[in-house]
Amino acid sequence: MKYKILKIIFIFFLLTQKTFALVSVDITRGNLDPLPIAISNFYLDTTITENIKKLSIENKIPELIQNNLTRSGLFFALEKKSFIQKPDIAHNRPRFEDWAFIKSQVLVTGKISLEKEGRLKVEFKLWDIVSATELSALAFYTSPDNWRRVSHLISDKIYERLTGEKGYFDSRIIYVAETGPKVDRKKRLAVMDQDGYGVKYLTLGNELVLTPRFSPTSQFVTYMSYYKNLPRVYLLNIETGIQDLVGDFPGMTFAPRFSPDGKKIIMSFAQDGNSDIYTMDIKTRIVEKLTDHPSIDTSPSYSPDGLQIAFNSDRSGFQQIYIMKSDGSNVKRISFGEGLYGTPVWSPRGDLIAFTKLYKNKFYIGVMRSDGSGERLLTENYYQEAPSWAPNGRVLIFYRETPSDVTGKGGGAKLWSIDLTGYNERLILTETDASDPSWSGLLSVK
Amino acid sequence: MLLNKLNKIILALTVTLFLGACATQQKATTTPTDDAYTGTETVKYLADGVPDRVFFATNKSDLTSAASATLAKQAAYLKANPNLNVVLEGHADERGTREYNLALGERRATAAKNYLISNGIAANRIKVISYGKEKPANPASNALAWSQNRRAVTVKTN
Numbered sequence: 001m002k003y004k005i006l007k008i009i010f011i012f013f014l015l016t017q018k019t020f021a022l023v024s025v026d027i028t029r030g031n032l033d034p035l036p037i038a039i040s041n042f043y044l045d046t047t048i049t050e051n052i053k054k055l056s057i058e059n060k061i062p063e064l065i066q067n068n069l070t071r072s073g074l075f076f077a078l079e080k081k082s083f084i085q086k087p088d089i090a091h092n093r094p095r096f097e098d099w100a101f102i103k104s105q106v107l108v109t110g111k112i113s114l115e116k117e118g119r120l121k122v123e124f125k126l127w128d129i130v131s132a133t134e135l136s137a138l139a140f141y142t143s144p145d146n147w148r149r150v151s152h153l154i155s156d157k158i159y160e161r162l163t164g165e166k167g168y169f170d171s172r173i174i175y176v177a178e179t180g181p182k183v184d185r186k187k188r189l190a191v192m193d194q195d196g197y198g199v200k201y202l203t204l205g206n207e208l209v210l211t212p213r214f215s216p217t218s219q220f221v222t223y224m225s226y227y228k229n230l231p232r233v234y235l236l237n238i239e240t241g242i243q244d245l246v247g248d249f250p251g252m253t254f255a256p257r258f259s260p261d262g263k264k265i266i267m268s269f270a271q272d273g274n275s276d277i278y279t280m281d282i283k284t285r286i287v288e289k290l291t292d293h294p295s296i297d298t299s300p301s302y303s304p305d306g307l308q309i310a311f312n313s314d315r316s317g318f319q320q321i322y323i324m325k326s327d328g329s330n331v332k333r334i335s336f337g338e339g340l341y342g343t344p345v346w347s348p349r350g351d352l353i354a355f356t357k358l359y360k361n362k363f364y365i366g367v368m369r370s371d372g373s374g375e376r377l378l379t380e381n382y383y384q385e386a387p388s389w390a391p392n393g394r395v396l397i398f399y400r401e402t403p404s405d406v407t408g409k410g411g412g413a414k415l416w417s418i419d420l421t422g423y424n425e426r427l428i429l430t431e432t433d434a435s436d437p438s439w440s441g442l443l444s445v446k
Numbered sequence: 447m448l449l450n451k452l453n454k455i456i457l458a459l460t461v462t463l464f465l466g467a468c469a470t471q472q473k474a475t476t477t478p479t480d481d482a483y484t485g486t487e488t489v490k491y492l493a494d495g496v497p498d499r500v501f502f503a504t505n506k507s508d509l510t511s512a513a514s515a516t517l518a519k520q521a522a523y524l525k526a527n528p529n530l531n532v533v534l535e536g537h538a539d540e541r542g543t544r545e546y547n548l549a550l551g552e553r554r555a556t557a558a559k560n561y562l563i564s565n566g567i568a569a570n571r572i573k574v575i576s577y578g579k580e581k582p583a584n585p586a587s588n589a590l591a592w593s594q595n596r597r598a599v600t601v602k603t604n
């Protein structure tokens with residue numbers, strides 16, 4: 001229902017802009033009917049030097065945009081071979097009949113020029129072929145080696161204009177890179193662009209690291225490390241590499257996440273066989289205990305308005321999902337289906353909670369409303385867990401493990417993404433095995 | 447303990463009632479409660495006749511009678527060697543979410559620690575660490591391996 005409303009708002013928005021678009025993507029239906037889109041190569045104007053020509057970014061930028069849009073499952077990119085018009089002429093003003101002829105409904109064109117002090121100007125235009133109008137035009141200024149970032153920003157603009165929702169391409173994913181045999185797994189923190197490019201390893205693998213999570217507001221990451229064999233929660237600035245022990249309690253601290261304003265870390269603290277949920281203010285280091293129950297209370301996750309917390313508890317005898325107010329009051333169980341429920345993660349939109357479910361020896365990634373109603377299972381497998389939301393709340397990333405044989409071989413962990421609709425399940429390629437993914441917010445709003 | 451027993455009774459009742467009521471529909475079975483490992487594979491020894499580990503049923507942290515017997519031997523051994531300190535490493539099998547398993551490993555290791563304390567070992571001689579599902583003893587993905595991995599291992603620290 002909510003999406004219907006959004007779509008109405010979207011159309012209204014277009015009307016007021018006087019450029020009524022006949023095309024729009026219905027994001028409630030997943031990839032059943034992707035929108036045919038033509039993404040022309042960009043063209044280099046006469047200011048471009050030989051050195052920059054060698055980068056062939058006039059082809060690489062549209063290619064990256066195309067990869068982003070098709071991976072979303074909402075778009076179908078037409079073969080470049082079928083394009084009749086040249087990039088420069090099309091960018092100036094396309095002959096709409098030519099593009100309609102190849103069944104394109106939207107067209108992306110672009111131009112790259114060199115500005116003062118070696119800065120690139122990358123401009124793109126989005127054309128509605130059906131109504132023969134220009135939908136949007138924007139220019140980005142950047143250094144030539146930053147062309148990937150610009151491609152992601154353009155992808156977000158196109159996605160936004162055509163779906164009426166924020167994009168998620170200009171974002172990163174932090175995860176745990178895994179190597180080595182199962183009984184002696186080496187785990188390192190790694191960060192990459194959301195499309196899997198540009199991986200950087202942040203720890204060396206000397207100690208076990210688990211469950212990294214991005215701050216929604218900065219380049220900080222919180223994670224758990226077994227440094228000096230003391231399992232504790234740490235804070236890491238991924239720009240400077242500076243680490244800071246934050247969960248220095250007399251026992252194990254684990255399952256950390258940030259509050260939506262990035263000012264607090266919420267985590268579990270286990271002592272004497274009991275795990276409870278605590279918050280710590282990063283600046284003042286003031287600690288607050290939120291749950292006080294002899295059961296296991298873990299995997300806390302704030303609602304985006306910061307007023308509520310979803311968490312995992314076995315106080316009923318088995319693992320279930322609960323919510324409470326952010327001061328720890330009003331604890332309420334919300335999962336009542338058959339099986340066990342874990343890893344609740346609140347959507348950045350606030351309406352849904354993603355979770356892992358174990359039922360009859362299978363693992364599911366699913367979503368439910370924050371009152372526990374409307375449970376929907378998106379994917380079933382041998383083992384999968386730890387969903388994390390894309391910044392626009394449309395896509396979930398998680399990890400999946402395959403079983404190993406009697407010698408312990410054959411098993412492994414990989415990152416996967418799936419659309420909220422349950423369609424468009426995709427493997428995200430990583431150099432090594434990978435687990436515990438966490439999606440950043442949009443980089444551009446930092 | 448009482449809660450666990452109650453749960454078992456409720457579960458048994460539910461299953462019985464359900465089977466009685468409707469034979470075609472399958473009720474979701476919770477994980478079995480009697481699947482603690484009883485063999486000696488993967489077991490090491492702190493000393494002759496003193497096994498280093500105890501095993502747990504799925505999702506459980508209460509000690510089985512076999513686990514109590516093993517811990518009683520460990521307690522006697524630690525009493526006889528008063529300068530020896532230990533760390534209890536708690537583990538879970540791979541069929542559970544990572545964070546819950548970390549908590550479960552801690553609960554299991556603490557259950558073993560408490561048994562040693564109640565058998566006269568000073569609390570300051572025993573440390574606890576949970577590895578969750580991170581360090582399986584048997585890397586296979588089958589019921590036997592999982593039962594061997596649901597464990598608390600007593601490791602000498604000096």
